[in-house]
Every structure is written in structure tokens, then in C-alpha cells.
Amino acid sequence: MLTYIVRRLVTAVLILFGASFVVYQLTALSGDPLEDLRGSNAPNRDQLIQQRIDLLDLDTPAPLRYFGWLAGAAKCLVPFAATCDLGQSIQGEPVATALVRAMGNTITLVTAATFLAIVIGVSLGIITALRQYSGLDYGVTFMSFLFFSLPIFWLAVLLKEFGAIGFNNFLADPQISGSTILVVAIASGLIWSLFASRPWARKGIAFVLGAVVAAALLFVLGAVDWFSTPGLGPVVLLVTGVGAAFGIVLLTAGLRNRKALLSALIMVALGLVAYYVVNPFLNGATVWLIVGLAIATVLVGLAVGYVMGGYDRGQSMRAAASTGLLMGLLIVVDRFMVTWPSYVDNPRIRGRPIATVGAETPGLDGGFWINGLDTFTHLLLPTLALLLASLAGYSRYSRASMLEIMNMDYIRTARAKGLSERTVIMRHAFRNALIPLATLVAFDIGALIGGAIITEQVFAFAGMGQLFVQALQRVDPDPIMGFFLVAGILALVFNLLADIVYSFLDPRVRVKA
Amino acid sequence: MSTQTPSDLPRGEAATVTGPTHPTPEAEAKGLSQGQIVRKKFLGNTAAIVSLIVFAAVVVLSFTSVGFAGIPGWWKYNHTQFVALLDGGAPTVTGPFSWGEHPFGQDSIGRDYFAMTMRGTQNSIIIMVIIGTLAGLVGVVVGACSGYFRGWTEAVLMRFTDVIIIIPVVLAAATLGQAVNRFVGSGAQIWLLGIFLGLVLWTGLARLVRGEFLTLREREFVDAAKIAGASNARIIFKHILPNAVGVIIVNTTLLMSSAILLETALSYIGFGVKAPDVSLGLIISQNQEAFQTRPWLFWFPGLFIVLICLCINFIGDGLRDAFDPRQKKFNAARARNAAKPVSA
Numbered sequence: 001m002l003t004y005i006v007r008r009l010v011t012a013v014l015i016l017f018g019a020s021f022v023v024y025q026l027t028a029l030s031g032d033p034l035e036d037l038r039g040s041n042a043p044n045r046d047q048l049i050q051q052r053i054d055l056l057d058l059d060t061p062a063p064l065r066y067f068g069w070l071a072g073a074a075k076c077l078v079p080f081a082a083t084c085d086l087g088q089s090i091q092g093e094p095v096a097t098a099l100v101r102a103m104g105n106t107i108t109l110v111t112a113a114t115f116l117a118i119v120i121g122v123s124l125g126i127i128t129a130l131r132q133y134s135g136l137d138y139g140v141t142f143m144s145f146l147f148f149s150l151p152i153f154w155l156a157v158l159l160k161e162f163g164a165i166g167f168n169n170f171l172a173d174p175q176i177s178g179s180t181i182l183v184v185a186i187a188s189g190l191i192w193s194l195f196a197s198r199p200w201a202r203k204g205i206a207f208v209l210g211a212v213v214a215a216a217l218l219f220v221l222g223a224v225d226w227f228s229t230p231g232l233g234p235v236v237l238l239v240t241g242v243g244a245a246f247g248i249v250l251l252t253a254g255l256r257n258r259k260a261l262l263s264a265l266i267m268v269a270l271g272l273v274a275y276y277v278v279n280p281f282l283n284g285a286t287v288w289l290i291v292g293l294a295i296a297t298v299l300v301g302l303a304v305g306y307v308m309g310g311y312d313r314g315q316s317m318r319a320a321a322s323t324g325l326l327m328g329l330l331i332v333v334d335r336f337m338v339t340w341p342s343y344v345d346n347p348r349i350r351g352r353p354i355a356t357v358g359a360e361t362p363g364l365d366g367g368f369w370i371n372g373l374d375t376f377t378h379l380l381l382p383t384l385a386l387l388l389a390s391l392a393g394y395s396r397y398s399r400a401s402m403l404e405i406m407n408m409d410y411i412r413t414a415r416a417k418g419l420s421e422r423t424v425i426m427r428h429a430f431r432n433a434l435i436p437l438a439t440l441v442a443f444d445i446g447a448l449i450g451g452a453i454i455t456e457q458v459f460a461f462a463g464m465g466q467l468f469v470q471a472l473q474r475v476d477p478d479p480i481m482g483f484f485l486v487a488g489i490l491a492l493v494f495n496l497l498a499d500i501v502y503s504f505l506d507p508r509v510r511v512k513a
Numbered sequence: 514m515s516t517q518t519p520s521d522l523p524r525g526e527a528a529t530v531t532g533p534t535h536p537t538p539e540a541e542a543k544g545l546s547q548g549q550i551v552r553k554k555f556l557g558n559t560a561a562i563v564s565l566i567v568f569a570a571v572v573v574l575s576f577t578s579v580g581f582a583g584i585p586g587w588w589k590y591n592h593t594q595f596v597a598l599l600d601g602g603a604p605t606v607t608g609p610f611s612w613g614e615h616p617f618g619q620d621s622i623g624r625d626y627f628a629m630t631m632r633g634t635q636n637s638i639i640i641m642v643i644i645g646t647l648a649g650l651v652g653v654v655v656g657a658c659s660g661y662f663r664g665w666t667e668a669v670l671m672r673f674t675d676v677i678i679i680i681p682v683v684l685a686a687a688t689l690g691q692a693v694n695r696f697v698g699s700g701a702q703i704w705l706l707g708i709f710l711g712l713v714l715w716t717g718l719a720r721l722v723r724g725e726f727l728t729l730r731e732r733e734f735v736d737a738a739k740i741a742g743a744s745n746a747r748i749i750f751k752h753i754l755p756n757a758v759g760v761i762i763v764n765t766t767l768l769m770s771s772a773i774l775l776e777t778a779l780s781y782i783g784f785g786v787k788a789p790d791v792s793l794g795l796i797i798s799q800n801q802e803a804f805q806t807r808p809w810l811f812w813f814p815g816l817f818i819v820l821i822c823l824c825i826n827f828i829g830d831g832l833r834d835a836f837d838p839r840q841k842k843f844n845a846a847r848a849r850n851a852a853k854p855v856s857a
Contacts, residue, residue, distance in 0.1 A: 011672065019676045023684060030688040145830070149822035151774055151794065153781045154815040157801050453683060454778050469782060472687050480684070488679040 012492040028062035031475040087478030095482040106463035110448040113386035121394025129402035136194045148392035156458040159381045164354040174227035188214035232334040241268035245323045259310025263320035271327025285368045297324040339369040357460035382459045402433040435505045439498040446494025554835040561831025568824035575634040590625035592632040604809045617813045633793040640707040640776045645769040647711025652718030660726025678716045687784040725757040759836030766829035
């Protein structure tokens with residue numbers, strides 16, 4: 001294994017050398033870095049041109065210039081030397097600094113989108129696989145093909161128009177008309193009936209229930225002016241928590257496991273108590289406080305599960321911990337919602353909260369909750385765009401993988417020995433269906449940190465992709481090489497990681513040592 | 514997407530043919546060749562056939578309306594003519610047969626938007642086909658050679674593939690744009706863009722084909738051919754390639770659908786097709802600011818991108834179903850039907 005990793009790393013370094021040389025030459029060929037100066041009318045034009053020629057060392061031929069860059073970049077490999085030199089951009093900013101800033105922005109952008117895309121995509125894929133050739137399957141398949149076919153820049157403009165401008169107009173005067181309620185109710189009814197399995201009577205009931213619940217919800221929300229002053233409150237917290245507890249236990253342990261159900265419900269109760277106890281502390285919250293509380297919640301959940309015991313302690317512990325985490329999340333969401341009115345009224349927001357460009361409102365300083373909301377509203381649209389674009393891949397892939405697993409002999413064996421359908425699917429099929437996805441996820445994460453070039457461009461998000469595109473427009477080699485180094489190294493490392501993870505997850509696959 | 518939904522089949526056929534305990538496909542029982550089975554399954558796939566027809570219609574419309582390669586089309590304007598703005602450039606199409614003067618409206622300087630959209634569609638399709646052909650060819654050759662010969666050939670070719678994979682595509686396209694303007698002039702731009710992108714995008718296919726060749730070359734029929742004295746070329750072309758053709762066709766199709774998105778995205782950020790020529794991505798980027806006042810400038814090109822891409826994806830999916838013998842195995846509804854007593 002070790003020899004394998006070392007060999008892969010050595011080849012990776014060689015590949016990087018080759019590719020970086022090609023990239024440097026391509027960049028040098030891609031345009032004229034003096035173009036803007038040649039056209040300028042500045043009296044000191046010749047001097048400016050000479051300055052830039054010196055800065056970029058343009059008198060040296062590009063293949064030789066590459067080695068100059070390489071000499072600087074190679075210093076980054078020497079630990080603790082602190083003379084890492086990736087060059088400067090045309091504006092004179094060190095590339096290393098720009099890279100760190102851009103990478104931070106990109107990571108905040110892609111984390112939520114990737115996580116949500118994986119969770120939603122995989123669940124949709126699994127559900128459609130279990131209902132192959134049903135209305136749900138066809139619906140989801142068509143939608144995922146549609147999203148897959150949407151050019152992201154086109155989708156982004158639509159999102160800006162309807163998601164931001166339209167929604168902000170709505171928020172200025174949150175009145176829900178009767179026709180809107182009707183349309184939403186019918187849509188919700190259709191979706192629920194699609195999810196319900198046949199006989200038609202059951203589908204009908206699902207339709208009616210879905211429509212009525214959605215209509216009632218919208219009516220109540222409109223009546224109490226929820227969109228101006230949102231919040232969850234203890235009642236919603238309790239109902240959602242109990243629902244989540246039942247759902248989690250149903251999926252992971254089965255409702256027959258009373259101990260697990262009880263531990264999850266205890267966590268809901270504890271969460272409700274925490275809602276009142278913790279709230280005062282949250283005023284001066286920091287990221288670390290929230291993380292600390294989350295860890296504490298998990299520990300408490302594990303302890304509760306352990307004490308409750310049951311025939312399978314692990315199941316109780318897992319159910320309690322995940323329920324607790326969900327309750328904590330709800331409390332935090334509630335807190336953000338309570339902050340919403342003061343965020344919207346902030347003079348820098350001026351009543352139009354959903355942003356269309358940028359990563360944050362400049363000059364906004366309102367503490368953890370206000371600034372957190374600010375990040376959310378800025379991330380909302382780009383995240384949605386990325387999510388819709390990458391959802392299709394995950395749902396198609398996990399559907400195919402699940403279908404293949406469901407045909408395996410060991411699934412038939414599991415059914416034949418009398419296991420419940422839940423155990424067969426969650427324990428035997430689902431886990432194995434996830435194995436090939438691990439590779440896909442590793443690839444995608446590696447690629448995504450390299451930047452979502454188009455998305456960042458459309459939403460004016462100062463991440464890796466934008467750094468790259470702007471440098472390319474200016475024919476500025478050093479930032480491009482910096483971008484390439486980060487993206488290339490990540491791609492190679494995650495590639496290796498994918499192979500190693502696969503061989504760990506699937507013992508049939510052995511890496512060649 | 515299924516080849517046949519259970520309700521399409523007569524009751525008895527569904528029960529006798531595809532019970533879970535009798536996985537023998539009906540086609541094999543009748544002694545059809547592989548090509549016939551694939552064709553039959555593909556033709557039975559409604560979504561794929563509809564997509565094929567729609568795509569053919571789009572191709573015909575875009576190539577005949579504004580003309581191609583010097584042959585004039587039947588539409589009265591082309592994408593460079595300036596006409597006085599009529600009714601603020603609003604679209605005049607009111608139904609499938611009443612198009613009016615400017616069916617898709619005019620852009621802000623009076624060019625006929627139908628002609629521009631058609632020209633853009635044409636360009637996108639040309640680029641897509643070039644990318645598909647070229648990337649398909651290179652990918653198959655590299656993948657086949659490294660998968661069949663293994664050893665040094667494989668090591669060198671696969672490391673070369675790795676190098677190409679991590680070079681950003683945008684960079685390659687931008688470099689090309691510059692080189693074209695310097696050396697060739699903008700006439701051959703579309704073709705060169707397609708060729709250049711094709712020369713970068715073959716990597717995924719090469720890896721897949723290599724994987725396919727690695728498994729196929731260990732099979733008995735390859736040993737048999739070797740013992741019978743077949744040359745390497747004969748084994749590759751006559752024995753292994755026909756068995757890998759499903760993977761190749763399906764993935765080339767899917768590559769083409771992502772190629773069209775890539776081309777429009779590149780044109781959108783200014784590294785693909787450049788003015789004065791038009792591309793669907795380019796005209797969206799030129800007109801996106803006008804969404805509030807002239808939304809049609811935004812809608813029509815976008816809808817054509819989605820339409821083409823959706824069609825290609827459905828065709829690719831239909832091909833995948835048609836080529837994949839495993840797709841048949843698990844079908845809960847059909848299994849349920851089959852479990853019911855036939856005579857009931």
C-alpha cells in the first residue's frame with residue numbers, strides 16, 4: 001500500500017511538471033499582456049509598457065521564463081523556509097495571498113452546494129431506483145435531465161430575476177393571494193401523490209392531504225405575517241422534532257426498537273429545554289460556540305443512547321445523536337429567523353435581503369447572527385444554481401448503482417432469510433450502493449475547490465474561478481499558474497484518495513502494490 | 514427510461530417472457546443479432562425517439578433557414594443585417610404558422626433575432642459534432658492502444674492523458690481564440706474551436722475505453738483469435754471493438770451534450786465564439802442586461818440550448834438502455850405482473 005501511494009505521488013509530481021509547462025506556454029500564447037497599454041493615451045505610455053515588460057520579464061522567451069517561475073514555486077516545497085514565491089499579479093499583489101483569499105471564498109460557496117447536492121441527489125436516486133418505472137421515476141428522471149441541460153449562466157439570470165428581485169418585491173409587501181395558495185396547494189398535492197406508491201386511492205389521499213396541508217400552512221403564514229417576522233417557536237420545534245425522531249428511527253433502527261425511539265424522543269425533550277436555557281448565551285455567539293454546542297449535543301445524544309441501551313446500543317446512540325443534532329440545527333435556524341427583521345431593516349440592506357452579486361454586503365457589521373444571515377442571503381442563489389446543476393449527476397449515478405445492487409444475489413438471500421424490507425434496503429443495499437459514489441464524491445470535491453468558473457463569474461463571487469478568468473483576460477501568467485497549481489494538486493490528490501478509499505470500502509478491489 | 518412500460522405489453526407476453534426466474538431476453542429466443550436487439554430496444558424507447566425527431570427538426574431548421582457554407586437559406590434576413598427596429602424589436606410570432614416579420618424579435622441594434630438564433634444553433638451543433646467526432650476518435654485510439662498493448666504504451670499514454678486532464682479547458686480555448694485571430698482570421702473560427710476543444714476533451718472516453726479493453730482482452734474469444742493467428746489490428750478491430758461499441762457510442766453522445774454546454778459557457782464568458790460571428794452563449798451574454806426590457810433576447814437562445822441538450826441527453830440515455838443488457842433484470846412492476854397467475 002505504501003509503495004503504491006509513494007509511486008502514485010511520484011507520478012503525480014511528474015505530471016504536474018509536464019502540465020505546468022504546457023499551461024505556462026498556453027498562457028503566454030493566449031494573448032498580448034500589453035494590449036491595454038498599447039491602446040492607452042497616457043503621456044508616459046512607453047514608460048508604462050517598459051515597466052510591465054520588466055515586471056513580467058517579457059524579453060525572455062516563454063519557455064525560459066517558465067523556469068524562472070518554477071524556481072520561485074519550488075521554494076514552497078521547502079518547509080519552514082517561508083520564502084514561498086508564486087510571483088505577483090499585474091497589479092502587484094502576491095499570488096499566494098490572492099490564492100488564499102479566493103480559496104476561502106470558493107470553499108464557502110461550494111461546501112453547502114456539494115453537501116446538499118449529495119444528500120438530495122443520493123436520496124432521490126435511491127427512491128427512484130426502488131420505484132423504477134413509476135411516475136415518480138419518470139418525473140425525477142425528466143427533471144434531472146432538464147437541470148442537467150440548463151446552461152448555468154442562463155439559470156443564474158433566471159434565479160436573479162425571480163429568486164432575488166421577485167422575492168425581494170414580495171418581501172416588501174408579503175401578501176399571499178388566493179390564486180397563489182391554490183397553485184401551490186395543487187403543486188404540493190401532485191408532488192406528494194407522486195411520492196405515494198400505488199393503489200390509486202393512496203395516491204388520491206396523498207394528493208388531498210398534501211394540498212390541504214400546504215394551503216393551510218400558506219394561509220396561516222400569511223395571516224400571522226410570518227414572512228416579515230419569521231420564527232419557529234417551541235410548538236413547531238416540538239412537532240418537527242418528534243417527526244424527525246420518528247423518521248430517523250424508522251430509517252435507521254425500525255420503530256420496533258422502542259429503546260431507540262425513546263432515546264430519540266428524550267433528545268427532542270432535551271432540545272426543547274435547551275431552547276430556553278441556551279438562548280441567552282446565543283446573544284454573543286461565535287462560530288466556535290456553535291461548533292462546541294454541536295459537539296456537546298452529539299456527546300449528550302450518545303450518552304442518552306448508551307444509558308437507554310436496548311438490544312443494539314449502537315442504534316439507540318446513533319438515533320439519539322442525530323436527533324439531537326437536528327434539534328440543535330432547528331434552534332440555530334430559529335435564532336437566525338428571529339434576527340431576520342433587524343437584518344432586513346439594516347440601513348445597508350434597505351429591505352432587499354436576497355443579494356444577486358458578491359459574497360457579502362460591504363461595511364455590514366452586526367455581530368454573528370446578522371453577518372451570518374448576510375452570508376446566507378449572498379450564498380443562496382449561487383448555491384441553488386450549483387445545486388441544481390450537480391443534482392442530476394448524483395441522482396442518476398446513485399439510481400444506477402442502487403439498481404445494480406438490487407439485482408445482486410445477496411439481496412435475494414437477505415430477503416429469503418426473512419429480513420424486513422427496511423433492513424434489506426438500508427443495511428444491505430444502500431450501504432453497498434454508496435461505495436461507487438465515494439469515488440465520484442472525491443473527484444467532485446477535488447474539482448469544485450478549483451472553482452465553479454461560470455457560477456462565480458455570473459454572481460461576481462471573488463473565488464478561484466474568477467481569479468483565473470480575470471488573470472486570463474489580462475494575460476497574467478502568475479495567478480494562472482497559482483490557480484493551476486492548486487487545482488491540479490487537488491485533482492491529483494483527490495484522484496489518489498478516491499482510489500485508496502475505494503479499495504478500503506470494497507475489499508474486492510486491491511491496489512497494485 | 515424503459516424500453517417498454519409494462520402496460521405496453523400484452524398480458525401473456527409480459528408473464529411468459531420476463532419473469533424474474535427466466536432472465537432470457539425475448540429477443541435472444543428469436544435469434545436476433547446484437548445490432549437488431551439494440552435497434553429494437555432503441556426504437557421502443559419513446560423519449561429517445563421523440564428527442565431524435567425534435568433534434569433532427571432543429572438541425573434542419575437551423576441549417577436551411579439561414580443557409581450553410583455559402584448556400585443561401587430560405588429566411589429573408591441573415592445574422593449581420595441591420596433592419597430598422599419594428600415595434601421596438603418585439604417578437605412577432607403568434608403561432609406555429611404565423612411568424613410575422615421578425616418571429617423572435619430584433620436585438621437592440623435591429624438585427625433579426627431569428628436569424629441570429631438559427632446561426633448560433635447551427636454553430637453550436639457544428640462545434641458539438643466536431644468535438645464528438647474528434648474526441649471520440651482520439652479517445653478510442655488512446656484507450657484501445659493502452660488497454661490492449663499495456664506495458665510501456667499504457668504507461669506513457671495514460672500519463673499523457675493525466676497531463677491533458679488537469680489543463681484547464683478554458684485556458685486551451687482562450688489560447689486558441691487568440692491564435693485564430695492572429696493567424697487565420699475569424700472565418701474558420703467555429704471549426705477550429707471545435708477541433709481544439711475536441712483535442713482536449715477525449716480524456717474521459719480514453720479512460721473508459723481502456724477499462725473496457727482491459728476486461729475484454731482477457732476473455733476467451735480473444736485468446737482463441739490469438740491462437741488462430743490473428744494480427745493485433747484484427748483482434749482490436751474485429752473482436753474487441755465491436756464488444757466495446759456500446760460504451761463508446763453512449764459516452765460520445767453524453768460527451769456531446771456536455772460539449773454544447775461547454776461551448777455556450779465559454780462563449781458566454783468571452784473565450785469561445787467571438788463577435789462578429791454568433792453563438793447561443795454569446796448572444797445571451799450580450800443581451801442579459803436587457804432582461805427587464807427585452808426578455809425575448811434572453812429566452813429564445815436559452816430555450817434552444819436547453820432543447821438541443823435535452824434531446825441529446827435523452828438520445829444518449831436511450832442508447833445506454835438499448836446497449837446495456839443488465840438494464841432488463843430488475844423491474845419491480847413487471848415482476849409483480851409476472852407473479853400474477855397468467856390465466857386469471
